[in-house]
Amino acid sequence: MRTAMGSRYFFKGIRGIQAFTLAEILVAVTIIALILTTVLGTFTGVLSSARDAEKKAELYQTGRTVLDLLCADLRGFKPINHLEGGVFFIGDHETVDGGPDMSKADFVTTHSLWMGIARVPYLSEVGYRVKRNPQGGLYSLWRRSQQPPQEPYLEGGSEIPICRILESFRLDFITQDDKLDSLLYVAPAAVIVSFTLNLEGERESFVTMVRPMVER
DSSP states (O other): OHHHHHHHHHHHHHHTOOOOOHHHHHHHHHHHHHHHHHHHHHHHHHHHHHHHHHHHHHHHHHHHHHHHHHHHHHHTBOOOBOTTSSBSEEEEEEEOTTSOEEEEEEEEESOOOEETTEEOOSOEEEEEEEEEOSSSSOEEEEEEEESSOOSSTTSSSEEEEEEEEEEEEEEEEEOSSOEESOEESSOOSEEEEEEEEEETTEEEEEEEEEOOOOOO
8 A cells, every 4th residue: 555655656746847848958959059169160260370370480480591591692692703704693593394483593602501510611602493393383492502612613512402382482683783683694782582482372472682792
């Protein structure tokens, strides 16, 4: 008898519990989905901003490295007599593998790179050339150097890439009278360096003017 009475009160208690309706459940699920979407969108935006910041930092660092090296070489330009007459300075441009025109330059400089714990104690013949990358549709800037300089120039030495995300590269040569895109066997009064880097669609352009410290 006690068991029957206990069961009756037990089921009566269950019937008294108020459950959520289907509409209330749907509203709760919708609110949770909106909150998760907002949180996920914010998190994705933060990650995207972080990646963009990393790209810009890498672009800036690479651009500054290229500028520092090229400007140091140009600033240290030393006018060495050339067999063709005049001084050994060749600034010109060429079409790279059927693509756009890119500048190139060859000259002798007093600037030298660190080799181990010491600098190379000689003058350096340096040359800059642009080559197309095998993949990616961009270009690489290569620096050739030979220590000490030996004639015939434009031959020998070792070549290394200093940038592989190049989109454009231009040198303009300033003389006492004009601004030229090519200059042969004449010491420039100044050189305008401009180039654009492209890292996964993120672009950054750099431009500066450097004056060689030519002995006059």
